[in-house]
Amino acid sequence: MLLTKRFFPYFSTQCLGALNDNIYKNVLLLMVTYTQVNDLPMSVNLFVNLAAGVFILPFFLFSAHAGMVADNMDKAKLIRRLKQFEVVIMSCAAMAILSQSYLMMLLLLFLTGSQSAYFGPVKYSLLPQALAEDELVTGNAWVEMGTFLSILVGTLSAGLIVASEHNLVTAAVSVFVLSICGYLSSRAIPAMPPLGVVKKIRFEPLSGTWRSIAKVRQTPTIWMAILAISWFWFLGATYLTQFPNFAKLHLHADATVVSLLLALFSIGIAIGSYICERFSFGHVELGLLPFGVLGLTVFGVDLLWTIPPAPIDVSYIYSIGSFIDASQHYGVMFALFMVGVSGGLFIVPLYAFIQSRAKKEECAQAIAANNIVNALFMVCSALLSMVLLEGLNWTITELFLLLALLNSVVALYVYSQVPEFTQRFISYLLSHVFYRVTVEGRAKLPKEGAAVIVCNHVSYVDALIIMGASTRPIRFVMDKSISEIPLLKYLFRHAGVIPICSPRQCQNTYNSAFDQIHQALQNDELVCIFPEGRLTPDGLLGEFKPGIDKILARDTVPVIPMALNGLWGSYFSHKDGHALSTRPKRFWSKVTVKIDDAVAGTVERQLLRAKVEVLQSE
Template sequence: MCLQDLNPDEAIPMTSTPKNKEPIPQSQFGLLRIRRFAPFFWTQFFGAFNDNVFKNALIILIAYQGSRMLEIDTNILINLSAGLFILPFFLFSATAGQFSDKYEKAMMIRRIKLMEIVIMGFAAAAFYFENMIALMLLLFFMGAQSAFFGPVKYSIIPQHLAPEELVGGNAMVGMGTFVSILLGTITGGVLVQLENGTIWIGLTVCVVAIAGWGVSRLIPRAEALSPSITIRINPLTQTWKTIGYARRTHSVFLSILGISWFWFLGSAYLTQIPNFTRFVLRSDESVVTLLLTMFSIGIGAGSLLCEKLSGQKVELGLVPLGSLGLSLFGIDLFLAYDPPEVSQLMDITRFISTPGSPRVLCDLVLIGISGGLYIVPLNAFVQLRTEPGYRARVIAANNILNAFFMVLSTGIGILFLGILKLSIPHFFLIVALGNILVAAYIYSVVPEFTMRFLIWILTHTLYRVRHEGLSRVPDEGAALLVCNHVSYVDGLLIAGTLRRPVRFVVFEPIYRLPVLHFVFRTGKAIPITSENIDPQTFHQAFETIDQALADGELVCIFPEGKLTTDGNIQQFRPGVETILNRRPVPVIPMALRGLWGSFFSHKGGPAMTRRPRRLRSKVEIVCAPPMPPEQATAEALREAVAALRGNHP
């Protein structure tokens, strides 16, 4: 199976070479100890913290004092403020992407942080005078600064990290962003309630902006990848042209649409939480902070779970899992709370003591975890599968579409809540049900997501897959994988373990099995059968294998030609020699251990006719060093695979 883009020609070669001599850390937390990641991490951490101190303080002022200051409905004011923050992404993202590809990125980040210091200086004055119009205008300028930071932020990561660090790096950025959102949200919520709180808010945002600029000076250089491009400012034509860069790789563009839908959902929840707290939960500002805290904890936890659940590779199978959680827990949030009759707004202590409050808090945490599982693999996939020369412009296109979906979310919020006067819980229900429809559409158009999800479920429920020597599989270039054939799910287990996409040669009757046929077809498996039974299929298989190897892909074959019926390795057929005579490529012997006797093997009778013995069975995948093609006879390969398998059928 070829678990890559919908068009194999779109795949970008991967390399595991770090961008400098610093060693690759053993865990994602080890990235915080290396210079090619740590200063950047803290720079974006301080930036996100500052944004949320400002935004949460402003939103709470609007929710609880906005109508007094401007005599406008608070639902409209809150959604208007969200729109003002997003508008600059439409206006400036295309230009920002060009700057990020043209100029050295560390320098770009430092100049953007200087912009933040100036904006926060004006914000301190606006908070001091409690000038709501000035604060909302500055929210626009904050959005502009973020629009310029976004393309640099996500395009610098793959320049400083190796491919096997990408998921961990994105997970740490996701976790750090939402921890900083959490801390900034708490800080803004606490400070705005203090005596002279607006003064403290102003001082805080100025100090943090200066700290962010200071740490940004330690970020290593990230050379310009397209220094010859000409900067064009026209926002309309450049926005359309920038989106065109994202459309060059179909799977990347679809992933960007998936990311944008996530921000639609996130905006729908986060924007309404203050009024949800006040009018539905009948609680005060402290509970707003608590709810935002729980949501942020969930996002951070979900982001960190990604590396563990994905095995340090970009695992698209987590995306459907995350989208399922977003809908289920969003629906439950609609059902979770029946507000008590109260004469005044409740504080945290009173709210927690009311029936249904733990359920609300759990739903928000689980929505956050689901969001983290959904968004981290998609971000890493976009970075990995985009050509470096225009990666920042693709990320700028991502920001533009994110902004469009967030504005769309704001507009729908105004429509349903401000005009149609729908309740906020009913709005949450509509959003959750809408997510089901969008997910069903995306996964029907891009079946790769569903296929990877099925593989991930298989490898994390029925089996505990361990591996040894997988680093011997090259990160780029053609190679032929040769493995023993024990069960109907051999290929799925191998595909779920390797970082690179693989095309599997599958016995045609197995290729046609229900459910497995969907997975094999989506993964571009190569069906084969006996020449005596179907000569056309037989010869077409060899032509397809040869072309795949010529294109630099991995191909995996099971030279026994059928599943073992006694647990032993059968004779290897000479087809493997035919392949290598036509296309000499390195051959990597592999062995599966522990599958004999499983539900999908023929032990004790035909496969899949007995009840499974147990869940989480231990399975091992072992690789030997590459064998030169001139030495890779059928018998030599059988001996190599048998030696790898040993006494572990």
């Protein structure tokens, strides 16, 4: 996938853009900070903070409009226009650098931020259009790896450029040449026409911003994913901002060690993104999120525990060489690296989740809303740091400890608001820790629209296994007695399980189940039923009850045959006694989920049973 025409030109373009942005921004800040600047009408500290605000302001002003533009025009054409704009900006920036016109460079930094604000929505909304669903996580992993490594290389390169003999010429040539390379790369991106009806776009900076946020809040799962991503940027911005003082005050190190810390953090995120891609097994996998959350807290605290004592000679300052040579620093380096790895595990599934759940014709607008909230959280991170460090005289280590603890609080809040995240985690553990689940025919599940899944019923965890096979939420019709099992009751209730029983047991429950099924199908949801009506007592497929006929008579929707193989004999099945009553005998056994092509809703239930039986016996 990486080297395909539908991905590599885009990947190269976005990496070159991130690299150029960071070289230009950091060259400006370093030139102002470390050279004698006599023509500034303000203090250096004020200029540096103003530069940070000037770069982030466009994300508040223009992201909503950028999302609308990206959803309503060819994405490849939009990227090329943005890269042409970048060439113009960087041509002016090169002249401003050579003339050392710092106020002009500040204005151009605002334009650079504006270009980035327009590039952000198209950068992520292009992926679900260019890639297959099973490539989405891989694509996002590459994007995150490329972005953070470009930020790292750009930041380090800026330091080398400013320290060089011909720094002005080198900086000017670098930003101009990179912009040209980015534009040339964008010309190879294939056409990506808009997916919906093209709408008239109005430029409304403030009202459009609030309207964009209000729109994504109508979908709670996407909104919670945006809040989680924004929290990561809150954490990341705080860490990156405090690295220099952390290295100076607590590690007794010079500026070269700050570069090492930045490298460890950025490479960690890149490695975490790669791990996420490897362990997502080809689909959007929210089950990895808790590992990222746990790592951010555990290694965030561990970072503070591993800070070594001050050197005996308090005037001694570690350089990068002596810092690495001293073994007492390995714990700090490992903890910081693992914070980055945890961040990569955390952020990649969330971006892929937004892309997979947002309406295709509105994906860029969802990403735009995400960028707005990201920017807001980064501003809040700066404000919190100023209040705690300057106003309340906290230490940086106390600030880092607060971040680690707050991370757990934020995670608990998000998981309480979106139970699907918890369900996906448990499904992931079942599928890849307790069992070795493989899915055959995942692409046969419809990407949208109503459908009924019919499957054999082997164990109490069938629903959780099937849940992990689909990137779309599934409503399960389940025997009332199973849906009320104490250990699983909470999960099933929040998964929208539809309890059912025979009309002899409770007529109201029976009637309500079919009404809920009808409503779910009318809402274009996936509904899974186990037509046998009970767990198999012998491992064989039982007769299908007439309930499936009643469902299809009311809603003639496509039916997807599915079969579970390998769960018979597990702790959750009825083999050798009632499920959950015997000692577990198997661990990490192989389970297969087989999915067949959809058939018309007019199919007879005996034919459906035959199809499931064939899948089960293969």
